[in-house]
Amino acid sequence: MEKGHHVKEITPPCEAQGVFAVSQASLAQSRNGPYWRLALSDATGTLEAKIWSPLSAEFAEIPVGSLVEVQGRAALFREQTQLTVERLRVLSDEEAAALPPADFMPASPYDLDEMMAELHDLIGKEFVHKPWRKFVQGVFRDAELAAAFRVCPAAKSVHHAYVGGLLEHSLGVFKLCRRLADQYAELDRQTLLAGAIFHDIGKIREFSGGLVNDYTDEGRLIGHLELGIEMLAPFWQKAGLEEGLVRHLKHLILSHHGEPAFGAVRLPQTAEALVLHYADNIDAKMAQCRGLFAALEAEEGWTPYQATLSRALFRGPRTPQASPTEKEPRKSRQRPADDNLLSLL
Template identity: 30%
Template sequence: MQLNVNQKFENIAVAVRQITRKTDQNNKNYYHLQVSIGLKNYDSKIWNDDEKIGEEIIPGCLAYISGIARDFKGSLQLHINSIQRIWNPSQELLNSILPSGYVNENDMVLEINNIISTISNPFIKTLLENIFAMPDVKKHFYKKAAGAEIHHAYQGGLAQHTIEVVKLIQSYCKIFSYIKYDIAVAAALLHDIGKIYELSSFPENKYTTKGRLLGHISLGADLVSRAISEIKDFPNDLKYDLIHCILSHHGTLDMGSPVLPMTIEAIAVHNADKASAEINAFHLAIERDTGLDGWTEYNPTYRRSIKK
């Protein structure tokens, strides 16, 4: 749904991302919200001090809102007159509101399976087949986001990001013949597997307690290590190379990697991951933006505005 300046809206369904009770210059309380419809995020205000609103409307819930869209400093802001929580939304309603990727889930499942089929090493192929058959992976990998806010932050984003990283690695392998294909592709498939535990499901899509305390790099390395331990005679050199790629894929210590990339495959995975994440982050910033000119609002992550 596309909203325009001075457009009235009535009973449109939104996902509530944030809600905060604030006080204005005249010492009157109001609610400041961030709501979303699909990929669009809208800054919103409720000029009402009803405590029931703060009790019922919480981050992660869905709600019907009515009001009018206004121009506020060059961006669209929703002035909400009424808001009503949706307590038991249907799956159809969820699908119509929540942010989703551009690739069908079934297509991504097939693509992951096709990628695994290109692996020659029997130990690595068995490892990948076993991991992608795990109940937790089957349940969450194709539905969760790859990030809470910055990149691929929508349903299916984790699988989409993973496939992008693999495709970049496959391109690298054609250019740099000395990259070990099986290790690099397997590491690309597994580099963010820990995010199935790091992020909660939609509509919340927030960091879990486990995710905050351990992080997806540690969680992913642990999952892969446990899966390897169940494969008889899995070579240690393959184990170390794969887990090293996972541990080092953020590239630097200050970005959260416990070790720096120290193999060709690790530096390839890091660069493919960075390219997929940053290009999508720019695209997502453009898609989310509700500004009225040709540039996004200032992006604090990348410290710049982005041309639409």
């Protein structure tokens, strides 16, 4: 079976046919009868779809997470592409298994194995205090935990919301914190870097991952800050990490959202906690910028309004790169008369 159209290829008005993952499905009521409201997804994006009456009555259930073969007509509705479904069939388990998962799950643009190798190399260089090294390496020696860390998304929708997003984001925050620790020697470098690696590790249990990434029950009830501490506790106990360092690491994890309104359990109250919060925020914001700018068709222009940033963003002209033959500006020299004058002052 062929994938057919990808979401990004559907430009209304047009006929569309393809296989998509059902990421949302709900039955609603209109004046003309019941209808299905769907969100159809693949690796390139998500598309809103409707199954109107009387066709809607043919489906007693459309399981979220299933793959469906769809045919319909795409049109613009309130400036958004919407598909009116004319035919829909839920694929069997055998048919779904035969299709490449990469067609339906967006993934990090960076190679996951290369990012893991880079992270392990940096861990070996940075953690010279034996308990810190034993703790950090111990987490990644847990095969199940390391495998989940490699592929887990970092969010449901806002930033790094794709396979490998947690790894990409954690590595990005780690590298930012390294540079800040180079600049500010008063920081406890190893505590800060441990917080950078593990600040979001609780997302492994907060999100389901898979074709339809959603919050788990414990993700909704507890959240990834507390879940992360729960997951890490056996490893720092086994490593013999000093009590004061454990307490500081807990604070970094619990405060990295910055404000209670954004989910922080405590305000950042150490220099390292402040650095981690801002590094985390910068990496998340830049990921949102990349996603918004990637959707622009022109080299310059405005993005649509982004609710999570409370603004639209403008991508302006780039400063031209110097050509290989372009010479550095010649440094000015004072005239002899100026030198003589300065010597008299």
